Amino acid sequence: MKLLIRQGRLIDPVGGIGGVMDVLIEDGKVAVIGSDLREPEAEVIDARGLVVCAGLVDMHVHLREPGFEYKETIETGCAAAAAGGFTAVACMPNTRPAVDTPEQVEYVRRRAAEACGVRVFPIGAVSMGERGEALTDAEALKAAGAVALSDDGMPVQNANLMRDALIRAHRHGLTVLSHCEDADMVQNRAVNEGRISRQLRLDGRPAIAEELQVCREAMLAEETGAAVHICHISTAKSVSIVRRYKKRGVQITCETCPQYFTLTEDEILTKGPLARVNPPLRTRADVEGVIEGLKDGTIDAIATDHAPHSAEEKARPLTEAPSGMVGLETALAVTLTSLYHSGHMGLSDIIRKMTMNPACILRIPKGRLAIGADGDVVIFDPEEKWTVDPERFRSKGRNTPFAGAELQGRVKYTVVGGKIVFQDD
Template structure:
């Protein structure tokens, strides 16, 4: 099948392409990029007035499959991802059973092939059972198809284990994604420690709980000459630590999530459990620092940390509520609205952080628009406004604090391997 995307404004961070042109797709691959391509025998998507970018790549999400399918499964999660413009997602291993062996990695890969709407790449557990006591068989996970290693949802408290993990991961050329959290400092904190935790009477989770572990992992990465990826950075000092480490030549990449540049801990007012995440929402000062880190390149990647939870796990007292929010369908519009529209990032910079850089960190041949590459594409109108309605999310779970928000940049077409799976903003 031939597909012609005509007269769209194509933005590609790798090649620097930034102009109105056509893209011809055949048998799932991009075969030509140029002006006035012959449309004979083609299905045509008229993209005039819209932007065409690489399909988004999410380096950090939770599909809850296997074991927690009442929250999400690979089918529903990838439908949600597709509607949000994502064509490739990497899912965390905190499932039941944990993704800590070859069989579980293969389970995700095979189920994604049969049920998935987008490309799914499993992240293997750094430690067996996510217990932080014994390393998983890193080589086995890598050769089975794991694209990274993480104990996300939990920190690796044992510094000796983390040092060994970095050394072994370096041998197998696979990246460790670190969830940075000192549990002794967290001390059962429920939200950011500060003004709003005080007025709500909730135990605070202080910024140093995150920053101490970021510092430790940067020191270990520098010592072992290994690469570490710091997940969901949320604090001003965390950004500074990573910035200084990069200046010293430490091999580190970092991500943040849309809620850390669009919300503060004020969102927890009224004991709003949909704003309860980990790490917690911080202060405006931290939000400003996150945006500055995105602008100057300290933060390489924007991930969703899509974390679906059943209503029963959120519709409880704040203390008992699960951490996390769904993010696939709001991530890109939040980035357009909060970063591109105000002039913090150019569209090309955003494409780097949501397409090219996550693909590079995960070792994927994705995130770019070039002849010979898979036709994973997304088309959107940057000036069209829409209102977030959580009842219309494709995810099984609806735990989002963004209900009713007016945002720009809702994906209109998502194309996976040359196949349009979203048209006019709706799942095909």
């Protein structure tokens, strides 16, 4: 099986390959990168005027299966990923049951193999049932195929348990992904503590609840030598903390999501529960701090925290609706619109944060467009404008505050192992 991608604008931020080139994928691998390639037996994609790069890697998604299939399944989540240009996703373990045993890891991998072809990398739980009481068997989870550990959604509150988890994870070459919030300070509140929470007369989630935990994880990473990754960083001070510890040589990385460098807490006033996410949307100063962290390299990766919910759940009052938004099908376009077309970042830097960097943090061999690498490719038009219509999503979830927004940048093809898994209509 051969696929020839012709005359695309190739961007490989790692190898430095660039310019208008052809890519030949044969037997699932990148076979040749060059100019004016000829291969009569190959299926051809005309990529003139389009960007060609390694398939996107999302290190933070919620596929909801098992246990919450009414929100999303592995099959529908993979279809959404393909439509968004993602060829690999890492799924969080907060399912029912939690992915806290080798059997659960194997279940996710088996179901993913039955989906559209997008590569799914399970993340195992830090603690059994994500209850923060007893640690999981990190060695067994890794042997079954888990690529990292996290209790995302139920952040580990016990510092001693987290320290022990880091020591074990370090021993087995696993990164721990931490959702940083002090549970006693946030108590499932709906909005950021500040001007909007006061206007709505609601108790808010204070920024310091995140920042305290980021500082704790940074100190534990320094003390144990383990690799710690901060999930969905959302405040300017959190970014500053990570920046400071990185300069000290600590193994700490972090991600943010498109909502945290585009939207502010004001969205709650017009979008209501659709703008309820966790951590919450913050202030304009925090958005600027996150953008600065992306620009200077403090923030390593852009992830989606794709969190589908049913329409009925999101129709509840703000204080009762679940937190989260879908993001797989809008992430690249939102990022291009707000970072590339605004002049904040170049395409190469954006692609690195959505391909190679997350792959390196998870220690998976993805995110490169190079000879011999898997033929996982996204082809997109960075200029095409389109309007977000959630009814066209492949995901079961329609919960996005970007509904109706005009974005610039559209995925045209997604290729996994040389097979086209998504083609724009």
